[in-house]
Structures are given as C-alpha cells and as structure tokens.
Amino acid sequence: MDLAIGETMLCNNVEAIRMTLHDALVADERVVILGEDVGARGNVFLITKGFLEEFGSSRIIDTPLAEAAIIGTAIGMAMAGMRPIAEIQFADFIYPAFNQIVGEAAKTRYRSDGDYTCPLVIRAPYGGGVRGALSHSVSIEALFYHVPGLKIVAPAFPQDVRGLLAAAIKDPDPVLFLEHKKTYRLARMEIPRAPFEIPLGRADVKRTGEHLTVVAYGFYLYQVLEAAQRVAEEGISVEVVDLRSIRPMDRTTILASLQKTHRLLIIHEDHRFGGVGAEIAAMVAEEAFYMLDAPIRRLCGPDVPAIGYASALEDAYLISVDRMAEAMRELARC
Amino acid sequence: MQIRPTCTAAYIHYRLRSLLAAKNIYTPSPPARINASSRDRSASGLSFSVFFAFQNSSLFGALVPIKGLSVTGLATETEAVSHELRQEQGGVRTFHQPPLSARGRLRYGERGYTGMNTLSPSPFLPYSLSDDDLRELLRRMLLHRQIDTRGFQLNRQGRIPFALGGEGHEAIQAGASLAFRRGSDILVPYYRDIGLALGIGFPMIDAFTALFAKRTDRCGGRQFPSHFSHREIGLVSVSSIITGHCSHAVGIAFAMAHRRQQDPAAVLCSFGDGATSQGEWHESLNFAGIHRLPIVFLCQNNGWAISVPLERQMPIANVADRAAGYGMPGVIVDGFDVVAVYEAVGEALNRARNGGGPTLIEAKCYRFLSHTTDDDDRTYRSRAEVEAQRLRDPIPRFERELIARRLLTAEHIDAMKAALWEEIDATLEEAAGMPPPEAADLVRNVYEGSHEPWI
Numbered sequence: 001m002d003l004a005i006g007e008t009m010l011c012n013n014v015e016a017i018r019m020t021l022h023d024a025l026v027a028d029e030r031v032v033i034l035g036e037d038v039g040a041r042g043n044v045f046l047i048t049k050g051f052l053e054e055f056g057s058s059r060i061i062d063t064p065l066a067e068a069a070i071i072g073t074a075i076g077m078a079m080a081g082m083r084p085i086a087e088i089q090f091a092d093f094i095y096p097a098f099n100q101i102v103g104e105a106a107k108t109r110y111r112s113d114g115d116y117t118c119p120l121v122i123r124a125p126y127g128g129g130v131r132g133a134l135s136h137s138v139s140i141e142a143l144f145y146h147v148p149g150l151k152i153v154a155p156a157f158p159q160d161v162r163g164l165l166a167a168a169i170k171d172p173d174p175v176l177f178l179e180h181k182k183t184y185r186l187a188r189m190e191i192p193r194a195p196f197e198i199p200l201g202r203a204d205v206k207r208t209g210e211h212l213t214v215v216a217y218g219f220y221l222y223q224v225l226e227a228a229q230r231v232a233e234e235g236i237s238v239e240v241v242d243l244r245s246i247r248p249m250d251r252t253t254i255l256a257s258l259q260k261t262h263r264l265l266i267i268h269e270d271h272r273f274g275g276v277g278a279e280i281a282a283m284v285a286e287e288a289f290y291m292l293d294a295p296i297r298r299l300c301g302p303d304v305p306a307i308g309y310a311s312a313l314e315d316a317y318l319i320s321v322d323r324m325a326e327a328m329r330e331l332a333r334c
Numbered sequence: 335m336q337i338r339p340t341c342t343a344a345y346i347h348y349r350l351r352s353l354l355a356a357k358n359i360y361t362p363s364p365p366a367r368i369n370a371s372s373r374d375r376s377a378s379g380l381s382f383s384v385f386f387a388f389q390n391s392s393l394f395g396a397l398v399p400i401k402g403l404s405v406t407g408l409a410t411e412t413e414a415v416s417h418e419l420r421q422e423q424g425g426v427r428t429f430h431q432p433p434l435s436a437r438g439r440l441r442y443g444e445r446g447y448t449g450m451n452t453l454s455p456s457p458f459l460p461y462s463l464s465d466d467d468l469r470e471l472l473r474r475m476l477l478h479r480q481i482d483t484r485g486f487q488l489n490r491q492g493r494i495p496f497a498l499g500g501e502g503h504e505a506i507q508a509g510a511s512l513a514f515r516r517g518s519d520i521l522v523p524y525y526r527d528i529g530l531a532l533g534i535g536f537p538m539i540d541a542f543t544a545l546f547a548k549r550t551d552r553c554g555g556r557q558f559p560s561h562f563s564h565r566e567i568g569l570v571s572v573s574s575i576i577t578g579h580c581s582h583a584v585g586i587a588f589a590m591a592h593r594r595q596q597d598p599a600a601v602l603c604s605f606g607d608g609a610t611s612q613g614e615w616h617e618s619l620n621f622a623g624i625h626r627l628p629i630v631f632l633c634q635n636n637g638w639a640i641s642v643p644l645e646r647q648m649p650i651a652n653v654a655d656r657a658a659g660y661g662m663p664g665v666i667v668d669g670f671d672v673v674a675v676y677e678a679v680g681e682a683l684n685r686a687r688n689g690g691g692p693t694l695i696e697a698k699c700y701r702f703l704s705h706t707t708d709d710d711d712r713t714y715r716s717r718a719e720v721e722a723q724r725l726r727d728p729i730p731r732f733e734r735e736l737i738a739r740r741l742l743t744a745e746h747i748d749a750m751k752a753a754l755w756e757e758i759d760a761t762l763e764e765a766a767g768m769p770p771p772e773a774a775d776l777v778r779n780v781y782e783g784s785h786e787p788w789i
Contacts, residue, residue: 032592058592064624069581069617076585079570080520084585096613103575104582112563112571113554114779148780148787172782201789251788283788 010188016158017123017179018047020165021085023195025055028083031169034061035070035087035123044089045125045184067093071100071122078120079108083169091126091178092135098143105174106149120174121165126154127180127219127269129318133309139218139270139301144176145247145279151200152246154178156221159191160244163198171200178246180219187222203250205257209239211332212263215254215280217243220267220319227324236332246276254280255288262293265331267324272300294334299327462677465741467512471672472736473750474508475729478529480754481538482703484762485545485559489707493766494545498560500526501702502670505728506634508533509675510602510697513683518599520590522570522583526634527604528560535567538757542765554778555771577612580605580631584618587627587692600628600686602679608639610653616660619694623660626691630682633694634669636701641714657694669699670728700726 011019024031033048039062042049052060063070067088074086088094094101101122108118128137145152153168153175155161161179168175206221207228216224221242228238239257243249258264264284266277277298284296299319307317463471478500485497500507503526511533514521523530528541540552544562547555552563553571563571570586573579583603590599609615610633622629633653637644650656657664667678675697682693700723704711711720736742742750777785 064617064620066617066620068614069584069621072578072581072614072618073585073588073621076522076582076587077589078585079582080586080589082585082589099575099578100581100614104573104578107573108571109779109781111553111557111561111573113552113556115552115563115565116571117782148785151781248784248787248789 007193008190009193010190011158012185012188013158013161014045014047014184016162016191017165020162021048024169025059030081030083031085032059032061032082033085034063034074036063036065036089038062038087067097068100071097074120075100075105075118078118079116083119085121085123085169088122088124090136091124091140092138094124094140102147106147109173110149117172118174119172121168121177123177123179125179125181127182128307128314129182129219131314134306137307141178141246142270142275145276150247151175153200154217154246155244156180156183156218156242158189160198162191163196164200164244166195167197167200182219201245201248201250203244203253204242205239206242207238207240209237209261211237211261212265212328213239213241213257213261214265214267215241215243216267218269220269223321223324224267227321227328230325231328236328238328251283258284258288258291262291263331265297265299265327267299269301271303272298273303275300294331297327297331299324463673468736468741471508471512472732474511474529474533475504475672475732476751477532477754478504478507479729480758481528481541484758486707488545496558497545497707498525499703500529502636502700503634504529505672506669506675506697506699509672510632510679512676513680514602518597520568520570520586520601522579522586522601522603523572524579524605525560525572525574526606530604531562531569534569536562536564536569538761539765542762543768546765548765548768549771550768554775577605577609577614580615580618583629584621584627587622587629588625591627598687600630600683602630602632602683604632604634606639607633607635607644607647607653611647619660622692623662628686629692630679630686631694632679633696635696635698638701640705640709652696654694654696662692662694665693665695667695667697669697670726670731672728672732
C-alpha cells in the first residue's frame with residue numbers, strides 16, 4: 001500500500017471496524033451484515049449505527065434471536081455468492097451455532113470437493129475485564145482453532161483490526177473474527193485513511209528485544225507491552241510477538257524470534273488446558289527444542305468455567321501487568 | 335378426552351357444511367365421502383381426524399381437515415370446526431389429486447395412517463399434466479426404485495460399505511422434481527433425495543461414482559452415497575447433519591430474493607419428519623416467514639426417524655400444522671400420490687417465485703426399507719406394519735392409473751423397467767471401473783490454497 005504523508009487518521013477499534021465494514025458495504029453489493037440488533041440499534045457497541053438507514057434492511061438485517069439461524073442463513077447466503085458478515089452479539093452466545101460453524105461452514109468446501117465454498121465472516125466480541133460476568137466474558141478461540149476449514153483472527157490494535165477485517169471479508173473461506181471487548185475504545189491510534197489489507201496468518205513483532213520472546217494476542221498485548229517497558233528499565237529486553245491470526249498461525253515469525261532470544265513466554269486470557277499456548281509450545285518443542293535456553297513458560301487463564309462477576313473474581317482470573325512482568329523476570333533469570 | 339356421541343362424522347359434516355355455506359364455498363351434496371379415523375391414542379390423548387371432501391371452482395378436490403376436534407382442548411365441535419375454517423387461509427390445507435381410477439382404500443387405524451387417500455374416485459377432473467409428463471413421472475419413480483434396489487444389493491454383495499434407500503419416497507421425489515424449474519430454482523436436499531436429485535438432472539453416473547466412492551465422484555469420494563453436490567444444476571451440497579441445511583436454504587432464498595434476478599425462482603428445501611424436531615428447523619421456518627422468502631419446505635414424512643416413530647417425535651398429528659406458527663401456509667399431501675405432490679409443490683413453488691412467500695408442505699409416505707443398509711428395521715417395527723404399507727406402494731398404484739387411463743400398457747411398463755435396468759447396470763459397471771481417490775486427495779479443498787494450519 002502506498003501512503004502519502006498526512007493520509008492517516010486517529011481511530012480506536014470500534015471506529016476501525018465500523019470504517020472497514022462501511023468500506024466493504026460500499027465497495028461490494030454482495031456484502032450484507034446480519035445479526036441481533038445490528039440494524040435499528042446499530043449493534044450493542046454502536047459499531048453499525050446508521051448503516052440501516054444508509055444501506056437498507058436487505059443489507060443490514062436484524063435477525064430473530066437465534067444464533068444457529070444467523071450463522072446457518074449466512075452460510076446459505078455465502079454458498080449463493082453473497083459475502084455475509086454475521087455477528088454474534090457476544091462470543092458467549094456462539095454455542096447454539098457451533099454445529100453451523102464447525103459442522104457446516106468449515107466443511108462446505110471440503111465435503112463438496114470445492115463445488116461449494118463458504119466465504120463468510122463471523123464477528124464475535126469476546127474477552128473479560130469489562131465486568132461482563134459469567135456469560136459476557138468468555139474467550140472462544142481454543143474451541144474453534146482445532147477445526148480445519150476455519151480461519152480465526154484476533155487482532156488487538158486498530159491498524160491490524162482494519163487490515164485483517166478487510167482481508168477476512170475478501171477471504172474465500174469462513175473466518176471467525178474475534179474482537180476483544182476491552183480493546184474497543186481503549187486507545188486511538190494512527191492508521192492509514194485509505195482501505196488496506198493485512199494477510200491472514202501473519203504475526204507481527206510489536207516490540208523487538210534480545211532476552212526473551214513473549215507471544216500473545218488480544219487485549220493482553222497492551223499489558224504485555226507495558227510490562228515489557230517496565231522490565232526494560234531493569235535491563236531485560238523483551239520481544240513481543242502479536243499473533244494476530246490464531247489459525248493459520250505464523251510459525252515463521254515465532255521461530256525467527258526464538259532464534260534470537262532462546263526463551264519463550266506465551267500469554268493468553270483463554271484457559272490454559274488445551275489453549276492456543278499449548279499448540280505453540282508443542283510446535284516449538286518439536287521444531288526448536290535445541291534453540292531453547294530455558295523451559296517454555298505459559299501464563300494463561302485458569303481452568304475454571306468462567307470469569308466471575310465480582311471484581312475480586314474477575315481480577316483473580318485475569319493476569320495483571322505485575323504478574324506478566326514477574327514472569328518475564330523469572331524467565332530471563334532462568 | 336372423550337368424544338361425545340354427538341360428535342360423529344355426520345354431525346361434523348353438517349356443521350361444516352353450514353359453515354362453508356356461510357362462507358360461500360360450494361359444497362356438493364351429498365359430499366363425496368366422509369371418513370373418520372381415530373389414531374394416536376397416546377400421550378396427548380385422543381386425536382380425531384375427519385376429512386370432508388368438497389369441490390369448488392378454484393380448488394378442486396381439496397380437503398378441509400377438521401382436526402381440532404379433540405386435540406387442542408377446544409370446547410365444542412362447533413368451535414373446532416370454525417377454528418379450522420379460520421385456519422383455512424393461513425393454515426393447513428390438504429391436497430388430494432382427484433384420481434382417475436379406483437384407488438385401494440386405506441385400512442383405518444393402521445400406524446402411519448394419517449387420513450390421506452380417503453377420497454373415492456372423482457372421474458370428472460382432469461390431470462393438469464400432459465400425457466408425456468405423466469409417463470415421465472413413472473419413469474422417474476421406477477428409476478429411483480431400481481437404483482435403490484441396486485444400492486442395497488451392492489451392499490449385500492459386499493461391493494460397497496453403505497447405501498441409503500428411499501423406497502416409499504418415489505412419488506414425492508418424482509412429483510417434486512417435475513415441479514422444480516431447472517436452471518433457476520435451487521434444491522437444498524437431504525440424504526434420502528436420490529430420486530429428487532436424478533429428477534432435476536443429476537447424472538446417473540455420478541450417483542454410482544458416489545456409491546462406489548470413486549475419485550471421479552463429485553465429492554471426491556468424501557461423502558456417504560446420496561450426499562450429492564452439483565452447483566451447475568442448482569443442487570446444494572448435502573449435509574449429513576439433520577436439519578443443518580434448512581437455514582442454508584433460507585440464506586439462499588434470501589440471496590435470491592435480493593438479487594433481483596430476471597427469472598423468478600425459488601428454493602426447494604427437503605427433509606424428513608425427524609428433522610422437524612430440531613430447533614434449527616423452527617429457526618429456519620421462522621426466518622423464512624418473517625422475510626416472506628421464496629422457499630418451499632418439503633417434509634417427506636415417512637413416519638420413522640430410524641427407529642423412532644412419529645408419535646415419539648411430536649405430540650401433534652401433522653407437521654404441516656406447525657406452519658401457522660411461522661405465518662405460512664401448511665399443506666398436507668398424500669406422498670404416495672405423485673400427481674398430488676406435483677400439484678402441491680408446483681403451486682407452492684409458483685407462489686414463492688411470484689413473491690407470495692414460503693410454504694410448508696408435508697408429504698406423508700412410508701419408509702419401506704430400513705433406514706440404511708446398516709440398520710435393521712426388524713428390531714423396532716413389525717413385518718405386518720411394513721407389509722400393510724407395501725399395499726399402498728405408490729409405484730404399482732401409479733402404474734395401474736396410467737394403464738387405466740390408457741397411457742401405457744403393462745408391456746410398455748415392463749419394457750421401461752428393462753430399459754432402465756440395462757442403463758443402470760451399464761452405468762453401475764462403468765462407475766465400478768473408475769479409480770478410487772488417492773491418499774494425496776485427502777488435503778485438497780480444505781481451504782483455497784494450503785491446508786496447513788501453520789504458515
């Protein structure tokens with residue numbers, strides 16, 4: 001992408017998503033948005049506010065309150081040549097649509113040997129730290145990243161959100177686009193004004209360092225960068241890899257970083273057992289064991305069913321900047 | 335709940351006639367026939383069905399079912415009748431093709447009997463189809479039956495691991511396929527729709543490459559037999575997951591409605607009675623009803639979901655009764671009557687194509703075979719029941735009609751069957767000789783491009 005100076009703007013993640021959806025609706029009339037409260041209400045986070053008036057009810061579709069039907073209908077639209085963007089209001093509500101995503105969307109191309117495809121984007125706000133209690137705080141990536149045929153994206157910063165969402169909408173296969181709720185209005189950052197795409201499956205080094213590599217994604221990246229800054233003052237140089245895409249995942253960037261730092265810390269909000277970190281650790285153990293100077297460390301969500309409503313419970317589930325910094329120190333000393 | 339002595343068929347007829355007269359609907363006098371049947375004395379109590387035949391200029395041979403009598407707790411028969419009439423426009427309608435020759439009478443009280451096929455002949459009314467179409471319908475039914483037969487035989491011979499049969503569904507699938515408009519309509523079928531698929535133009539060779547799971551199969555040997563996919567003819571990839579496809583059909587209909595295509599078109603979504611128990615089935619009809627989408631939901635109710643009979647599947651007698659909950663017409667049609675199915679599906683598809691919204695059609699039939707070659711229906715239903723249903727076999731019934739109508743002779747039909755066997759067996763052996771998939775085919779078409787999760 002060719003950017004002239006001055007063609008940037010400040011925006012947060014909500015604005016980045018909104019702008020990208022708007023670009024897609026304008027550019028391609030096959031694009032439709034469907035979900036609960038996406039029309040008159042403009043989505044519960046006001047991401048699609050005003051779209052109904054601008055694009056009409058045949059493209060901005062307030063659906064019945066039925067997640068399986070939202071995804072199933074979107075699959076049908078995709079098979080018929082449209083480019084549906086389906087919204088699950090909160091990721092916690094996605095379970096009724098599990099069959100449609102895993103049993104149908106992910107297998108459409110494969111089971112028909114390419115006769116039918118499913119170019120579908122499923123947007124789902126996820127994650128804790130917003131006092132969302134038991135059923136408005138969940139992380140769902142590990143439930144879905146096991147599934148061949150699906151792609152999963154979980155960007156954290158406005159530029160990545162915009163570029164990856166644009167790419168997801170153009171992708172010929174189903175993409176689960178995860179938006180961490182806590183990042184929605186967390187920060188305004190400068191991003192290019194003109195539409196652009198970031199290829200799915202590419203990680204990004206958000207901070208370069210020498211002594212250890214932290215792989216993370218989602219809201220925790222903000223805290224990881226803060227912790228890295230903190231320990232840098234103590235002489236520990238941390239390289240931060242933003243995964244951005246959960247499936248496909250960028251092995252190349254992770255291994256290149258380890259070749260330099262020889263130490264790996266994986267941090268994610270989702271449960272530890274069977275989480276994304278487990279797959280990364282296994283991959284590194286298999287492919288870069290002799291590159292490591294210390295055991296791989298994981299800092300993850302505890303293996304309890306959910307984040308509690310009480311702030312004490314929420315705090316106990318989530319990982320603070322302090323704990324991240326401490327884990328970095330420990331690994332650097334190792 | 336008990337039926338009071340006054341609640342006889344004659345009484346109902348009397349009440350119904352006066353109500354119909356009040357609505358200016360012409361009724362013949364005396365009525366063609368009234369049949370009452372009682373069935374399903376199970377959990378929900380007594381269900382009582384009365385079918386009253388009437389004719390009028392716009393809807394010949396239609397039936398008004400008076401099913402509310404003892405089912406929904408309506409206080410009196412009169413209320414039941416008027417309730418039914420209120421339902422008539424947006425509610426359930428029963429189709430019955432007026433036959434041109436005598437039909438075998440049903441024995442009441444049989445399991446699976448649903449009040450269909452109860453009319454005596456009405457020889458005044460012509461078929462809406464040409465003679466060629468009628469012969470084509472028989473050919474499609476025979477083809478379906480014969481391919482099913484070969485599928486099961488191949489399995490029993492150990493040549494293929496699995497086959498699915500639709501014996502008993504031939505009339506529904508031949509009739510519906512003739513109403514389907516090739517080139518513009520879209521079929522979203524389920525796994526028992528081989529007759530429907532062949533009827534809309536799915537090549538016979540592809541049915542057999544699927545049976546043998548050959549590399550040349552349209553799904554590359556990945557899916558069970560009868561799980562077809564053929565985009566060019568408007569046949570959507572079949573999912574094994576029951577009801578998973580109904581919402582896809584809704585999405586396709588939505589795309590159709592908003593694409594403003596030149597040719598008006600509709601989606602035909604087909605499923606069995608078991609599918610109607612899934613939540614997604616209700617979600618799909620609800621969505622289609624809200625948006626008045628161009629779609630026809632065709633339930634092929636054969637009374638059995640593997641081993642579970644209809645009365646364990648739902649507490650009411652008719653799937654079509656549920657249509658009212660989704661703001662669309664519900665239609666019951668005799669699934670053993672190929673022309674009646676054609677009429678019902680054709681009318682519903684036309685309505686859908688012309689902006690009239692969705693329809694739920696329930697075609698009542700019977701599954702003559704086990705669920706699949708892996709099933710053994712002797713473990714859960716009596717031979718007597720199956721044999722009794724075999725007497726209603728739609729194929730000999732239609733053969734008799736065409737013979738009586740002098741469209742074909744028995745010799746013609748024998749020759750048709752022999753020609754089909756020849757074609758089927760030649761095609762079967764051609765498919766059998768084709769190469770199987772290779773191990774390398776495993777990773778094709780996971781995504782566009784690489785299947786690897788790591789980049």
